[in-house]
Every structure is written in C-alpha cells, then in structure tokens.
Amino acid sequence: MVLFFTFFATQYSGNTVVGYPPTAYRLGYQYLVSVPFFIMIIMVYLFFAPRLYSLGRRFSLLTPVDWIDLRFRSKRVSVLAAILMLYGLGNYLLEQFVAIGQGVSGLTGGTIPYQIGVIFFIVIMVAYSWLGGMRSVAYTDTIQGLALLFGVFTLLIGSLIYIGGLPSAAATMAANAPQKLGAPTGKALTTWFCLLVLVGIGAAIYPHAFQRIFSARSERTLKRSFIRMAYMPFLTAGVVFMVGIIGISAFPDLTTAQSEQLVGMLANALANQNAFFYWAMVLLFGGVIAAIVSTADSVLLTFSSIISHDLYGRYVAPDASEYRKILVGKLVGVAAVVVLVLIAWYPPGTLYQIFVLKFEVLIQTAPALILGLYWRRLNTQAVFVGMLAGTILAAAFTFAGYRPLGVFSGLWGLSLNLLLCVAGSLLFGASRPSASAPKRSSPSHRRRQRPARSECPDRVPPTPLRVAYRTRLRHWRRRVRLNAFSFLSPFPQPLLAPSFPSRSALLGTAVPYSRVS
Amino acid sequence: MKKRITEPVKKPAVWIGFGVLFTLVTPWYFPAGSWSPLFWGIPYWALIIIAVSLALSLFITWVVLYQWDTGADETEDER
Numbered sequence: 001m002v003l004f005f006t007f008f009a010t011q012y013s014g015n016t017v018v019g020y021p022p023t024a025y026r027l028g029y030q031y032l033v034s035v036p037f038f039i040m041i042i043m044v045y046l047f048f049a050p051r052l053y054s055l056g057r058r059f060s061l062l063t064p065v066d067w068i069d070l071r072f073r074s075k076r077v078s079v080l081a082a083i084l085m086l087y088g089l090g091n092y093l094l095e096q097f098v099a100i101g102q103g104v105s106g107l108t109g110g111t112i113p114y115q116i117g118v119i120f121f122i123v124i125m126v127a128y129s130w131l132g133g134m135r136s137v138a139y140t141d142t143i144q145g146l147a148l149l150f151g152v153f154t155l156l157i158g159s160l161i162y163i164g165g166l167p168s169a170a171a172t173m174a175a176n177a178p179q180k181l182g183a184p185t186g187k188a189l190t191t192w193f194c195l196l197v198l199v200g201i202g203a204a205i206y207p208h209a210f211q212r213i214f215s216a217r218s219e220r221t222l223k224r225s226f227i228r229m230a231y232m233p234f235l236t237a238g239v240v241f242m243v244g245i246i247g248i249s250a251f252p253d254l255t256t257a258q259s260e261q262l263v264g265m266l267a268n269a270l271a272n273q274n275a276f277f278y279w280a281m282v283l284l285f286g287g288v289i290a291a292i293v294s295t296a297d298s299v300l301l302t303f304s305s306i307i308s309h310d311l312y313g314r315y316v317a318p319d320a321s322e323y324r325k326i327l328v329g330k331l332v333g334v335a336a337v338v339v340l341v342l343i344a345w346y347p348p349g350t351l352y353q354i355f356v357l358k359f360e361v362l363i364q365t366a367p368a369l370i371l372g373l374y375w376r377r378l379n380t381q382a383v384f385v386g387m388l389a390g391t392i393l394a395a396a397f398t399f400a401g402y403r404p405l406g407v408f409s410g411l412w413g414l415s416l417n418l419l420l421c422v423a424g425s426l427l428f429g430a431s432r433p434s435a436s437a438p439k440r441s442s443p444s445h446r447r448r449q450r451p452a453r454s455e456c457p458d459r460v461p462p463t464p465l466r467v468a469y470r471t472r473l474r475h476w477r478r479r480v481r482l483n484a485f486s487f488l489s490p491f492p493q494p495l496l497a498p499s500f501p502s503r504s505a506l507l508g509t510a511v512p513y514s515r516v517s
Numbered sequence: 518m519k520k521r522i523t524e525p526v527k528k529p530a531v532w533i534g535f536g537v538l539f540t541l542v543t544p545w546y547f548p549a550g551s552w553s554p555l556f557w558g559i560p561y562w563a564l565i566i567i568a569v570s571l572a573l574s575l576f577i578t579w580v581v582l583y584q585w586d587t588g589a590d591e592t593e594d595e596r
Contacts, residue, residue: 029552029563036542036570042577043535046525046585054587166558174552182550183562193543223581230574238567374526 017152017240017288018099021266022259024244028173028180033192034241038233040200042226048204048370049213053222055373056214063302064210064369065310071372072380075315080387081365082310085207088362089303090336092206095358096292096299097121097344102260103288118344121292122337144290151284152239155263158270158277159246166242169249176252190406198410201366202359208302210369303336304329360398360410364390367414367421375425382424390417525584534576541569 024031052067061067064085069078097118104117112120173181184192203209216222247262250269254262267281308329313320320328368383394413396402403409525531544562552560 029560032563032566035567036573039570039573039577040539043539043573046531046577046580048526050524050585050587051526167555168558170555170558170560178552179550181552181560183544183547183552183560185549189543189545196539196543219587223585226581227578230577234567234571234574 015095015099015292016236017148017284017291018103018263019095019260020237020240021244021247022262024241025247025254025259025262026256027188028177028245028248029182030180030184030188030192031244032241033195034237035233037196037199038203038237039230040196041203042230044200044204045213045226048373049222049226050219051373053213053216053219061214062211063214063305063310064205064207064365065306065314066214068365068368068372069310069314072368072383074380074384077368077380077384077387079311079315080384081368082306084361084365084387084391086303086306086336088202088358089207089299089306090340091358091361093296093299093303093337094340094344096296097340100289100292101344103264103285105261105264115345118341121289122341144287144294147283147287148291151280151287152243154277154280155267155270155284156239156243156246158273158280159243159250159266162270162273163246163250163266166245169245172249172252180248187406191408194406194408194411198359198363198408201414202363202410205362205366205369207306208298211302300333300337304333307332360394360408360413361391363410363414364394364417367418371418371421377425377429378421379425379428382421382428385424386417386420389420390414522588523584523586525580528580528584531580531584534580538569538573538576542566542573 020031020034024034055061055067055070059066059070061070065078065082068081072078100121101114101117104112104120105114170181179188213222216225243266244262247259247266251259251262251265267284271278271281304326306329308325312328313325317324364387367378367386372378372383390413392413393416394409397404397409397412404412544566547562547565551562554561556564
C-alpha cells in the first residue's frame with residue numbers, strides 16, 4: 001500500500017495538479033492526449049529499460065552520463081549530454097516553482113500574489129529539507145499520496161456536485177467552442193501526435209527517471225513498477241483532465257493568464273461551500289506543496305549529482321576529495337535555484353510552453369542513450385554532431401516560433417539528430433574499438449565487467465566477499481535514494497552521495513571471510 | 518542450464534502491437550470535428566481513445582510479464 005502511494009505521489013508532480021487542468025480548460029478534449037502520453041512513457045521504457053538495467057547492474061552505473069561515458073568514452077559527448085540534461089532538469093524545477101506560485105495565488109483569489117507564493121514555496125522547501133531528514137521519506141510519500149488522492153478526488157466530486165458534471169461542460173463547449181469538443185483535426189491532430197512522441201521519449205529519458213532504472217532493487221521490482229505505472233494515468237492525468245473540463249462550465253470566459261490559476265479558483269469556490277470541502281482543499285494544497293517539494297528535491301539531487309559526479313568529479317577535478325565534489329554539486333545546485341527563482345519571478349510563458357520547451361532539448365540525448373544500447377557501429381563523432389545540431393535546430397525553431405507542418409521543433413531537431421547519427425555512422429563506421437557497445441568482444445570492457453551468469457554457466461558460486469560487496473552496493477544505492485530529502489542539510493557530511501569503496505578496494509583486501517559474512 | 522534471455526525490443530510481436538496501438542491512440546480516423554453522440558457528456562471519440570489507452574496498458578502488462586526476462590537478478594537470487 002505504501003508502495004502504491006509512493007508511485008501515486010511520483011506521477012502526481014505538483015505541475016500535474018496545477019498545470020494540467022488549465023491546459024485541458026484551454027484545449028478541451030484535445031488535451032485528452034495527457035492520458036495516453038503517460039502510458040507512452042512506459043512503452044518507450046520497455047524498449048530500453050531491460051537491457052539498461054542489466055548493464056547498470058553489471059557496470060554499477062548510477063547516472064545517465066555514466067552510461068554515455070561507458071558507451072562512447074568521449075568527453076565531448078558526455079559533457080554535452082550532461083549540459084542538455086541539466087537544462088532539462090533546471091526547466092523542470094522552474095515549472096514546479098511557477099506551478100506553486102499560480103496555485104497559491106489562485107486559491108487565495110489573488111490575496112497572496114504569485115511572487116509571494118514562489119517565495120513561500122522556497123522557504124517551505126528549505127525548511128522541509130532542513131528538518132525532514134532521511135527517515136521521514138517513506139512516511140511523507142505516503143501522507144503526501146493520501147492527501148493528494150483525497151484532495152484531487154474531493155475536488156472532482158465537489159466540482160461535479162456544485163458546478164455541474166461533464167454534460168453541462170459539454171453543453172457549454174458545444175455552444176461556445178465546439179472545437180474543444182470535436183475530434184482533433186489538422187494542427188490539433190499534429191500537436192496530439194507530437195505530444196505523444198515528445199513526452200513519451202522525453203519523460204522516459206528524464207535523468208532522475210533514468211536513474212531509477214539503475215537504482216531499482218531488482219528486475220522484479222522494476223517490472224512491477226512499470227505495470228502499475230501503466231494504469232496510473234487513468235487515476236492521475238485522467239482525473240485532473242476532468243477537473244479542467246468541468247472548469248469550462250464553471251468559469252467559461254477566462255483569458256490564458258487567468259486560466260493558469262484554474263485549480264486554485266475551483267478549490268476556492270468549493271472551500272466556500274462547507275467546512276468539509278474547506279479542509280479537503282487545505283489538504284489538497286498541502287499535498288500539492290509536498291509533491292512539489294519532493295519532486296523539486298529529487299530533481300535538485302539529480303542536478304547536483306550530475307555536476308559533482310559527472311562534470312566536476314570526472315573532468316574538472318578527478319582527484320578532488322569526495323567531500324569537495326559534493327560541496328561543488330550542492331553549491332551549483334543552490335546557485336541554479338537562485339537563477340530559476342529570478343526567472344520564475346516573471347514566468348516566460350504559460351506552464352504548457354515551459355513544459356514543451358523542456359522536452360525539446362532533453363529529447364536530443366535520446367539517440368546517444370537508446371541507440372547506443374543496440375547499435376554497435378554508432379559513431380561517437382556522429383552522435384556528438386547530431387546532438388549539437390539537433391539542439392541548435394530545436395532551439396532556433398522554438399525561439400523563432402517556426403513550426404513547419406505544425407510539427408514541434410524538438411521533433412525536427414530529433415529527426416536531424418538521428419539522420420546525422422545514422423548517416424555519420426554508416427559513412428565512417430564505429431570510431432574505435434573501445435567505443436563500440438560494451439559487448440563481450442571489447443577488451444577494455446571485458447576487464448571492467450563482472451562476468452554475467454549467462455556467459456559462464458558453470459562459474460564458481462559467489463564468495464562471501466562478493467556477497468558482501470553486493471550487499472554494500474545495495475545499501476549504498478538505497479542511501480542515495482533516501483538522501484533525496486537531505487539535499488539542503490546544514491551538516492557538512494557528504495550525505496548526498498556517500499563514498500562507496502571501490503570493488504578492488506573491497507575485494508582486494510585480505511579480510512578474513514568470517515569478518516564479512 | 519543456460520536460461521533464455523528475452524527482451525521486448527527483439528520481439529516482432531511487441532513492435533507490431535505497439536505500432537497498431539500507437540496508430541489507434543492518435544485520433545486521425547474520426548470525421549473532422551465530430552463529437553456526437555455524447556455519452557455522459559463525453560464525446561464518442563474520447564471514449565474510444567480511452568478504451569485504446571486501456572488496451573495499451575494491458576498490452577504493456579503482457580509485454581512486461583511475458584516478453585522481458587534478462588536474468589539480471591540471477592546472481593542476486595543465488596544468495
């Protein structure tokens with residue numbers, strides 16, 4: 001049951017609750033795409049997660065950049081991919097800040113302005129991380145999931161009772177805006193298709209989601225979570241979509257900017273009905289704030305770990321102490337939050353635009369991450385050129401507002417990216433032996449890899465030292481997961497990524513078996 | 518005995534299934550802008566999309582349960 005709420009809370013990021021209903025309000029049934037695109041994410045996962053998980057096990061991978069580095073052995077590719085991921089994560093954080101500002105402002109009918117909402121959130125986030133610590137994670141996830149589940153369903157039921165159900169919303173749409181009710185055509189249909197592809201691939205390769213594949217306890221756990229997540233969208237995206245549709249009959253003539261505060265306005269309208277709804281809405285917003293804080297915290301953790309582990313620790317100062325690496329990661333993370341707050345002060349567009357812009361860039365890392373798993377001839381230079389060209393094209397099209405054939409700029413960028421990757425690899429072949437996919441034939445990889453059972457079925461049973469190593473690795477992964485909440489801990493100990501003894505250090509020492517087993 | 522490793526990406530049935538469901542989950546096959554009849558205030562085409570989405574979820578469950586076994590956990594299980 002706790003696991004169920006954890007998943008529930010994971011998928012219900014604050015933005016899902018606050019940002020999706022306004023979009024459904026503006027687009028009508030054309031935003032029904034939000035249900036299948038969440039399912040698409042799992043579909044995309046199934047094409048790469050199985051192999052990636054077993055590689056992660058074999059090579060003790062932690063971050064997506066770990067994988068890119070292992071696969072391509074190229075500083076340029078790794079750094080570029082890390083920068084694109086940092087951009088995507090930064091954008092994701094920004095989205096959460098804006099969501100809470102809009103939510104609080106809408107709930108209080110503008111009494112608390114948007115900017116104060118953002119500041120309020122930052123204060124809560126710092127206090128939460130400061131006081132929370134590791135032990136509270138499991139409880140907070142459950143309570144947060146319960147609050148959200150209860151709050152969102154009460155919001156839906158209350159809206160159905162007091163505002164009118166889907167039939168009255170349909171009547172309003174049929175009279176005022178039949179395009180919101182009709183099957184999408186032309187540009188709307190292309191948008192539907194683009195969102196399916198863009199979100200399906202983009203959200204699957206989110207660095208913090210990607211890390212969850214590596215940190216899964218076992219293949220069985222991973223499978224179970226995928227199955228649950230395949231049905232979750234009906235309860236999460238489906239419910240908030242209905243809230244947005246009901247909003248059409250409740251507040252028929254909102255401008256785009258006003259509609260951003262739809263959830264707050266609906267909740268406000270319900271809270272005025274009676275004490276039960278009042279407290280249910282308080283609970284809903286408590287859940288939303290908790291969801292945003294936990295999402296923001298884990299995103300910040302991934303952000304800092306990419307800085308400390310992948311950029312600073314790998315390329316800038318590989319010899320720096322673990323503490324120093326983590327400190328650098330934390331400080332850059334805090335600096336990024338400051339910059340994002342400045343941007344969130346005057347949000348660049350509606351939540352929907354921020355959302356798409358994030359995937360436009362993030363999706364450019366997909367060929368390196370996914371194609372690299374299966375195609376051994378994939379050329380490192382081609383990947384780099386493709387990623388760079390795809391990003392530039394996507395950014396240029398986005399800023400110019402240019403959308404040929406109605407297709408999103410990120411998909412044009414991805415097409416160019418893929419074309420360059422494939423053409424470059426076919427023309428020039430694999431760049432060098434060590435850069436091929438980490439298969440058995442590569443000598444440099446054979447040294448690093450732990451022999452898989454499938455390769456040597458009659459291998460000796462695991463020694464106690466090996467078992468001790470696996471156990472410690474598992475504990476360490478768990479600590480990294482739990483530490484999501486101690487990102488802003490005032491204590492200087494390296495909580496963020498506790499140092500893990502290297503395999504050789506552990507297996508090479510002459511510790512008597514009796515002491516470790 | 519060496520265990521058979523199965524990955525969804527190598528199964529033609531998985532590609533075909535996802536291809537078909539992806540095609541159906543994009544509402545290109547409805548008459549432009551049509552919404553009648555409504556069921557409980559929901560346009561007919563939206564109900565069909567929801568049904569196809571559910572089929573996609575069911576297909577994903579089948580793929581996860583029967584088409585994915587890389588044996589990555591075997592070393593763990595031996596303990």
